[in-house]
Amino acid sequence: MYQYDDYDRQVVRDRVGQFxxxxxxxxxxxxxxxxxxxxxxxxxxYLQKHAPMLRVAVPYGILSAPxxxxxxxxxxxxxxxxxxxxxxxxxxxxxxxxxQVPAILESLLEVExxxxxxxxxxxxxxxxxxxxxVAADEVVDPRPYCEIIRQWSTVHPEFAFLPRKFxxxxxxxxxxxxxxxxxxxxxxxxxDDRDHIGFEVWVGGGLGRTxxxxxxxxxxxxxxxxxxxxxxxxxxxxxxxxxxxxxxxRIKILVKSLGxxxxxxxxxxxxxxxxxxxxxxxxxxxxxxESFFSPSAYERINVQQVEADLWMQRRVQPLFDRxxxxxxxxxxxxxxxxxxLSLKAKGxxxxxxxxxxxDGIAELAERFCFGEVRTAQQQNxxxxxxxxxxxxxxxxxxxxxxxxxPTQGTAADIVCCPGADFxxxxxxRSLPVNDRIxxxxxxxxxxxxxxxxxxRIAGCINACTHHHIANIGILGVEKSGQEYYQITLGGxxxxxxxxxxxxxxxxxxxxxxxxxxxMLELYLQxxxxxxxxxxxxxxxxxxxxxxxxxYAANH
Amino acid sequence: xxxxxxxxxxxxxxxxxxxxxDVDALADDADRRCFLPLSYWLDRxxxxxxxxxxxxxWVGSHxxxxxxxxxxxxxxxIAVYFERFSDGTGFSTAAHLREVCGYKGELRAFGHILADxxxxxxxxxxxxxxxxxxxSLDTALSLLLTAGLSYQGSIYNPRTPFKFRFQxxxxxx
Ligand code: SF4
Numbered sequence: 224m225y226q227y228d229d230y231d232r233q234v235v236r237d238r239v240g241q242f243x244x245x246x247x248x249x250x251x252x253x254x255x256x257x258x259x260x261x262x263x264x265x266x267x268x269y270l271q272k273h274a275p276m277l278r279v280a281v282p283y284g285i286l287s288a289p290x291x292x293x294x295x296x297x298x299x300x301x302x303x304x305x306x307x308x309x310x311x312x313x314x315x316x317x318x319x320x321x322x323q324v325p326a327i328l329e330s331l332l333e334v335e336x337x338x339x340x341x342x343x344x345x346x347x348x349x350x351x352x353x354x355x356x357v358a359a360d361e362v363v364d365p366r367p368y369c370e371i372i373r374q375w376s377t378v379h380p381e382f383a384f385l386p387r388k389f390x391x392x393x394x395x396x397x398x399x400x401x402x403x404x405x406x407x408x409x410x411x412x413x414x415d416d417r418d419h420i421g422f423e424v425w426v427g428g429g430l431g432r433t434x435x436x437x438x439x440x441x442x443x444x445x446x447x448x449x450x451x452x453x454x455x456x457x458x459x460x461x462x463x464x465x466x467x468x469x470x471x472x473r474i475k476i477l478v479k480s481l482g483x484x485x486x487x488x489x490x491x492x493x494x495x496x497x498x499x500x501x502x503x504x505x506x507x508x509x510x511x512x513e514s515f516f517s518p519s520a521y522e523r524i525n526v527q528q529v530e531a532d533l534w535m536q537r538r539v540q541p542l543f544d545r546x547x548x549x550x551x552x553x554x555x556x557x558x559x560x561x562x563x564l565s566l567k568a569k570g571x572x573x574x575x576x577x578x579x580x581x582d583g584i585a586e587l588a589e590r591f592c593f594g595e596v597r598t599a600q601q602q603n604x605x606x607x608x609x610x611x612x613x614x615x616x617x618x619x620x621x622x623x624x625x626x627x628x629p630t631q632g633t634a635a636d637i638v639c640c641p642g643a644d645f646x647x648x649x650x651x652r653s654l655p656v657n658d659r660i661x662x663x664x665x666x667x668x669x670x671x672x673x674x675x676x677x678x679r680i681a682g683c684i685n686a687c688t689h690h691h692i693a694n695i696g697i698l699g700v701e702k703s704g705q706e707y708y709q710i711t712l713g714g715x716x717x718x719x720x721x722x723x724x725x726x727x728x729x730x731x732x733x734x735x736x737x738x739x740x741x742m743l744e745l746y747l748q749x750x751x752x753x754x755x756x757x758x759x760x761x762x763x764x765x766x767x768x769x770x771x772x773x774y775a776a777n778h
Numbered sequence: 779x780x781x782x783x784x785x786x787x788x789x790x791x792x793x794x795x796x797x798x799x800d801v802d803a804l805a806d807d808a809d810r811r812c813f814l815p816l817s818y819w820l821d822r823x824x825x826x827x828x829x830x831x832x833x834x835x836w837v838g839s840h841x842x843x844x845x846x847x848x849x850x851x852x853x854x855x856i857a858v859y860f861e862r863f864s865d866g867t868g869f870s871t872a873a874h875l876r877e878v879c880g881y882k883g884e885l886r887a888f889g890h891i892l893a894d895x896x897x898x899x900x901x902x903x904x905x906x907x908x909x910x911x912x913x914s915l916d917t918a919l920s921l922l923l924t925a926g927l928s929y930q931g932s933i934y935n936p937r938t939p940f941k942f943r944f945q946x947x948x949x950x951x
Contacts, residue, residue: 230927230943237926245894258892261864344864374929374939380901381873384866450938461870466839496878501936508940 224285224595225370225515227335235337238378242266243325250321265345265383267338268324271645277316277327278341283351283369283393284312284598288585291596293334295581301327306581308566308574310638310688311390312350312598313341317645339377344385344472346376346457350392352400353599354561356516357607359553363412363420365395367512368449371504375450382457386464387472389457390429402600404428404436404720405692407474408456413443420446426456426486427478430686434722435475440487446509448494451502455494459486519593519608524558529611536615543618545667546629551614560611564596564604564621565628565636569661572654573639574602583624591617601638603631634676634743635664638689642682642699643706649682651699651706652732656680659736673743676757677716692716694758695739696723708735712742712769713761726770738773745772781915782886783896784906786922788915791908795836795857795888813857813886816841824849836888839867847879855884858904863892869902876903876933893918897925901932 227235245262248254263269267278279294286294294314298306301323307315319327331337340347349372351365352358372391376382382389394401395412403409409425421443428437444452460474463481478486537544552561564584566574584604588596591613597605604626609617621627630636637660640646642653657680664670679693683700690696696711707729714723730738746757749764761769779790793811796804801818813836814822823832824845836857837843846853856875858868868887875881886906887899896918899907909915929939 228943230929233927234929241894258863262894344866371939377929379930380898380928380932381869382866383898384864384869458870458874462867462874466865466867493874493878499877499936501931501941502938504938504940507944508938511940511943 224287225282225366231335231374232332234377235332235335235339238266238339239325239328239332239337242328246321246324261343261384264343265340267341268321269342270647271317272643272647273645274318275321275324276645277319277324277338278309279306279314279316279331279336279338280341280348281313281336281598282373283349283355283366284353284600285366286596286598287334288588288594288596290334290336291581291585291588293330293336295578295585297327297330298578298581305575305577307572307641308576308598308602308604310574310600310602310640311348312353312600313348314598317641342388344387344389345383346379346385346389346391349373349376350390350401350406350600352394352396353597353603353605354400354552354607355395355597356518357554357556357559357561358396358398358400359555360397361395361555362397362414363395364513364516365393365401365410365412366516367509368395368410368412368422368446369393370515371449371512372453375453381454382461385457385461386466387469387474389460389474391453399717399720400600402689402692402716402720405430405434405689405716406437408453409437410449412446415443422446422449424452424456426490427475427483429473429475430689430691431473432470432684433473433475434686434691435479436720436722437475438478438483440483440490447504448498449504451498452490452494454502455490455497458493458497459489463489518556519595521556521559521608522610524610524612526557529558533611533614540615542629543615545671546618546627547614549629549633549671550627550631554608558611560609560614562606562609562614562617563599563631564606564626565630566603566626567630567636567661568625568628569665570658571625572641573637573657576604580624580626583620584626587617587620601631601636603636629667630664630670632675632677633664633670634673634678634739635661635670637661637678637680638693639680640682640687642680646682648685649699650684650701651682651708653680653682653688653697653699655732656697656699656708656735659732660739663736663740672753673747674753674756676743677714678739689716690714691722692720693723694761695742697735700729702729706732708732710735710738710773712766713758715758724766726766727774730773741772742769745769780908782906782908783915783919783922784884784886786919788919793834793855795908811855813855816843816846820845823852834884837871839865839871843871843875850875850879850881850883853883855886855906856881857886857888857908860887860889860891863890863895869898872899872903873933893921896921900925901928901930903933 249259269276302316303318392401392406393410405428411423424441425437550563592606639657643649677693679688679690680697681688681690692714698709709729711723715721782791795813813834819835834855888908931937
């Protein structure tokens with residue numbers, strides 16, 4: 224992974240120092256609340272329902288073992304023993320005090336972490352495929368470009384006060400696991416026919432109140448031009464994006480109102496006028512960036528032997544077998560695998576992680592995974608580089624840590640925001656919805672029989688959990704002071720990203736899990752083969768059939 | 779006399795920045811430098827070509843700054859108005875004027891800006907700043923003088939984040 228040098232340390236230290244000063248002025252009354260607000264947001268500090276919340280940046284989701292241990296220590300010392308993995312690969316501490324923030328920032332700085340630009344109207348943490356660098360279907364490793372973008376966007380003088388937040392996602396695989404079409408800018412690293420690396424550039428995606436998919440404005444941007452082009456897009460947005468209405472301020476609205484052709488034209492004009500030599504990434508710089516992401520020191524493995532052993536282990540241990548099926552993923556190096564650690568154990572808020580688990584993962588990462596882990600957009604943790612011969616032992620250890628739910632990608636792998644239990648913006652609670660749906664899937668046979676299904680729950684229209692692109696999306700709304708839930712169906716992420724459709728009037732909390740069950744029952748009854756997924760059946764039958772079963776029984 | 783930051787120092791500056799409502803009354807005050815609103819400036823001076831000196835102009839965040847492009851060489855100073863410190867349009871206006879239009883004259887930030895923003899303002903091409911009441915010029919100046927390292931450099935010295943790891947140039951821009 225990327226290692227800070229003195230420059231990186233200095234940039235972060237300067238910023239932490241500046242923020243500490245601003246905070247001191249605020250606490251002493253010298254700086255007014257309304258001035259401090261955007262400044263603290265730019266430094267990841269929110270005021271939530273019960274306490275301040277600090278969102279810590281995890282650049283493109285990569286964490287080292289020492290960083291995990293430090294996060295565990297912070298959770299123990301300053302929080303209530305745990306932290307929370309967000310849907311943007313970041314981490315949140317939900318129970319801290321304002322006065323502790325400087326000490327926490329110092330502590331993070333010691334392990335090369337910070338909370339800069341994790342909130343506010345600026346360029347946020349760049350996200351990517353949790354399997355970046357190891358995915359079997361990878362065309363280009365996106366991590367060096369994520370790091371280049373991280374540095375370029377950190378404390379950028381021109382783009383600290385944009386009309387609204389700005390999110391960039393990068394993928395380099397043939398399957399898009401970074402949801403690039405629902406980001407302000409989505410980049411897909413590709414190779415042209417001469418094997419030169421460049422990017423497809425997608426602009427103007429985003430969910431929230433006005434969900435939209437991004438459109439492609441470049442099919443091949445040479446990688447040396449990456450920063451000059453990003454600058455051109457951001458500058459057009461910063462100059463012409465709307466600021467009069469917070470709900471119309473994202474770049475997607477600008478792209479829509481100009482039309483994607485005109486938007487593209489403006490970007491290209493700005494790009495043509497400002498692509499100075501100085502902003503071009505030279506081969507030496509690209510190589511330097513790549514040097515931090517060279518392949519792990521894989522051992523040569525007798526693959527046949529390992530696979531035979533694994534086959535045997537799976538036969539004698541059905542639970543292990545189930546976990547391998549659901550949570551273990553192909554790796555580009557024979558004999559290795561990537562593994563999902565589930566943060567969705569029953570009774571646990573999705574994405575929450577206890578300090579003892581953080582310490583445990585750190586140890587397992589060192590033993591089995593070259594000391595590195597990833598956070599995933601689905602609010603899980605990924606160990607990217609595990610030898611297949613270690614899987615059984617890893618599974619046993621994960622079981623002790625309660626991180627081995629064999630549910631990755633199933634209906635129990637629910638993505639869910641903190642909702643009204645913590646978040647000030649929420650219209651309804653989301654955690655109880657999660658608990659109720661989870662409770663229906665105690666039977667693992669049944670769960671696995673249902674195959675891959677994505678369920679996402681958001682406590683308000685900000686849609687932090689991307690419920691629009693879930694097969695089943697659940698959105699908390701408020702109707703005359705009561706919590707209700709609107710269901711969308713047919714959303715998809717990845718290469719066939721598609722927005723779900725609302726199936727009908729919102730339901731009260733008690734009815735949501737039933738509705739989900741009924742839709743899943745209909746699926747089981749109507750699928751033509753076990754291979755026909757829920758999403759495929761929704762597409763074949765149409766939303767109305769599902770709507771019927773949900774609402775028929777309510778009358 | 780009011781003071782502003784200009785070219786890395788604090789100087790006295792009596793220039794008036796005129797709103798559209800009082801421009802008629804004051805624009806001809808020959809003793810003082812005036813910044814005129816963009817629309818007014820365009821009306822009065824865009825077509826003038828008598829070789830005499832042109833007054834300064836100021837632009838707001840929604841103004842069509844493009845309309846100034848053909849006249850830039852005639853204008854010695856442009857002030858960019860910040861409606862709220864959290865409205866960052868002006869940063870890009872300045873960067874665009876410098877980088878794309880090649881504007882070489884004075885670029886002054888005024889309105890609701892914070893001393894804390896001084897470094898970013900300079901990096902985007904402002905060489906002058908008038909701070910609102912309550913914001914300290916001394917703080918802003920000391921920030922400018924001690925500005926640390928940045929990944930992006932500035933309008934005057936743009937770079938990729940890695941460039942300065944290979945070259946020892948211009949680290950403090
Ligand atoms: S979706 Fe709404 S309720 Fe949930 S975390 Fe985001 S803002 Fe808060």
